[in-house]
Structure formats: C-alpha cells, structure tokens
Amino acid sequence: AQKITQTQPGMFVQEKEAVTLDCTYDTSDPSYGLFWYKQPSSGEMIFLIYQGSYDQQNATEGRYSLNFQKARKSANLVISASQLGDSAMYFCAMREGFSGGYNKLIFGAGTRLAVHP
C-alpha cells in the first residue's frame, strides 16, 4: 500500500489566488512527521513546511500553511496569494518514528502546479 498519496498530478491556479495541494498518508506509527518540498524546474528540492504528528496547531510558514487532519490522515498544503514563481513540482513526504538515522523520507508522486498570470 502506498504510504503517501498525492492524487493531483497537475493543478492550475490564477495568480494571487489560493490553491490547495492534496496529500494523504498511511502509517500505524504514532510518531511521524509530514513535509512538503518544492522542486522548481531548476531541479533543487526546497523545504517548505513541516508538521509533527503531535503538533496541536497547523503549521504555517509565510504563504504556506499545512491543513493537518489527523483523523483523516491528510496533510494538504495551502498556498495563499499564488505567485508565478510558485510554478513547480510539489512533493509531500512522511518520516515515520524519530530514531536517529532511520528517519528516511517517503515521498508521494508529486503535484505539478502551474500559476497563470
């Protein structure tokens, strides 16, 4: 079974609008972390935001917020006020457990976001 599912292969949004990128996960570990990374066309992986499984509040980082619904096992990324530079591939990832060195990230298939002027 897939651990991280991103059901939207591609998304379009108008500049200055908000967009939600979906991510669902599957784990039986009570301790886990959820991540979003951005990969622009230049290829680098840019960390955006993190949510821990025990965090009570949704994570926010500037225009990025993570809509964490633990019971539904979803961790959607919300980008507010989209900019042309937000056009990129977005990856949701999960880390299970907190054992040193065993903290591999499991990635979803990614969502390609295109921001239109």
Next chain:
Amino acid sequence: DTAVSQTPKYLVTQMGNDKSIKCEQNLGHDTMYWYKQDSKKFLKIMFSYNNKELIINETVPNRFSPKSPDKAHLNLHINSLELGDSAVYFCASSHPESHTEAFFGQGTRLTVV
C-alpha cells in the same frame, strides 16, 4: 553558504564505466542520505548514514557503494553503470534530534549512454 553541496551537477558517461558523486554538508548534521529520482520524478531513499555508520540500504544493487569518510561527507560510487541508472541523485542531511527537515543538495543528473 551552500548547506549541502553535490558535485558534479551533471554527469554523462558510457555504460560499464565507474563514477562517483560527492556530497558535503556544513550543517553539522549527523545523518546523511542518498535519494534517487527517476524519470517520472519519483523520489526514493537509497542509503542513510548516521555518524558514518550505514543505517539504511534500501535494496540497492551492490554496484552502488556509499562511503562516508566523516560525518560531513557521503559519497556515492557506482560501478559498471547501466542505462537504468540514469536518474537524478540527491544527497540530503538532517539532524536526528530535530526531526523537522532534511536539507537537500542541488542534485546530480546522471545520464548513462
């Protein structure tokens, strides 16, 4: 200052050759990783090292041999390259205590011809 740096950024080589990709991090992290991104953009862990000790080896062919001379470096050596090894290889590092993020290098695009 670059936090995680990989060299080279691009590598084109013939089948059967042996090549290395170097990775260095200046973040003081204890844990380093190699990930492979295939042509469909799917990212998968290959190796994880913690304090120079191999922790994770995700059924990677033994033609791939990581080497960690110290905890700031994790190099990837690939023997007898095959066409299917063509991919983007990412090095990453994280601090096992913080759990909050892994920093990635800029990636090495390997093309085997």
